[in-house]
Amino acid sequence: xxxxxxxxxxxxxxxxxxxxxxxxxxxxxxxxxxxxxxxxxxxxxxxxxxxxxxxxxxxxxxxxxxxxxxxxxxxxxxxxxxxxxxxxxxxxxxxxxxxxxxxxxxxxxxxxxxxxxxxxxxxxxxxxxxxxxxxxxxxxxxxxxxxxxxxxxxxxxxxxxxxxxxxxxxxxxxxxxxxxxxxxxxxxxxxxxxxxxxxxxxxxxxxxxxxxxxxxxxxxxxxxxxxxxxxxxxxxxxxxxxxxxxxxxxxxxxxxxxxxxxxxxxxxxxxxxxxxxxxxxxxxx
Numbered sequence: 001x002x003x004x005x006x007x008x009x010x011x012x013x014x015x016x017x018x019x020x021x022x023x024x025x026x027x028x029x030x031x032x033x034x035x036x037x038x039x040x041x042x043x044x045x046x047x048x049x050x051x052x053x054x055x056x057x058x059x060x061x062x063x064x065x066x067x068x069x070x071x072x073x074x075x076x077x078x079x080x081x082x083x084x085x086x087x088x089x090x091x092x093x094x095x096x097x098x099x100x101x102x103x104x105x106x107x108x109x110x111x112x113x114x115x116x117x118x119x120x121x122x123x124x125x126x127x128x129x130x131x132x133x134x135x136x137x138x139x140x141x142x143x144x145x146x147x148x149x150x151x152x153x154x155x156x157x158x159x160x161x162x163x164x165x166x167x168x169x170x171x172x173x174x175x176x177x178x179x180x181x182x183x184x185x186x187x188x189x190x191x192x193x194x195x196x197x198x199x200x201x202x203x204x205x206x207x208x209x210x211x212x213x214x215x216x217x218x219x220x221x222x223x224x225x226x227x228x229x230x231x232x233x234x235x236x237x238x239x240x241x242x243x244x245x246x247x248x249x250x251x252x253x254x255x256x257x258x259x260x261x262x263x264x265x266x267x268x269x270x271x272x273x274x275x276x277x278x279x280x281x282x283x284x285x
Contacts, residue, residue, distance in 0.1 A: 021258030161200025
């Protein structure tokens with residue numbers, strides 16, 4: 001079987017790490033599907049047509065099915081991650097695999113959105129992880145999906161920035177991660193979060209609305225965003241790793257580090273593509 005050769009670029013590795021990280025997370029831990037299934041306002045009218053709500057919520061088979069389905073998703077995503085190395089990019093099997101894996105990621109993102117009480121930044125933050133497989137399909141078909149890549153990166157950074165700025169409640173672990181790495185006062189941490197959040201949102205908006213003829217101006221900011229994306233991914237490990245409980249730390253935070261690597265790799269991919277496309281246009285002139 002012909003191996004995937006020429007397209008092991010940053011976009012390829014982004015897809016690989018997202019599939020692998022999310023797959024490990026779903027196998028080791030869980031996905032919040034129960035937040036949707038046990039939302040009485042959403043599913044109650046349908047469920048109560050067959051049984052009482054109390055009977056449904058006490059039905060152990062539902063919980064077992066959700067656990068089994070979640071593990072199945074994890075196994076499928078891990079298989080998909082390693083299948084990228086062996087299936088020809090133009091094969092129908094390859095496209096079907098990417099589409100199905102992207103659908104699994106979308107389901108996980110929607111479940112998390114429901115679990116977060118419909119916080120839109122949560123959904124925005126996972127735009128890149130859900131869409132990176134589709135970006136890669138476009139890439140291997142001979143097209144550089146720069147426009148959609150910029151939109152997905154922008155949404156991801158805007159979502160992250162909304163939490164950092166406190167537009168939506170800032171997760172406590174944002175403070176924990178910074179304090180675990182550097183010794184600062186809480187007021188200084190809040191200043192850093194405001195600074196980072198402001199950059200995320202301004203960068204995201206600029207990435208969407210900057211005209212194509214000025215896109216070269218975004219290259220330094222894409223590079224900074226790539227470094228920032230890799231830093232926020234590695235911060236999950238640097239802040240929470242406990243070497244006395246190494247395996248548990250690896251199981252708990254390793255998957256999140258892996259699937260967040262794409263937040264840094266895709267901006268770096270955009271740096272290369274933007275420089276390459278600009279150089280090509282100038283040469284053609």
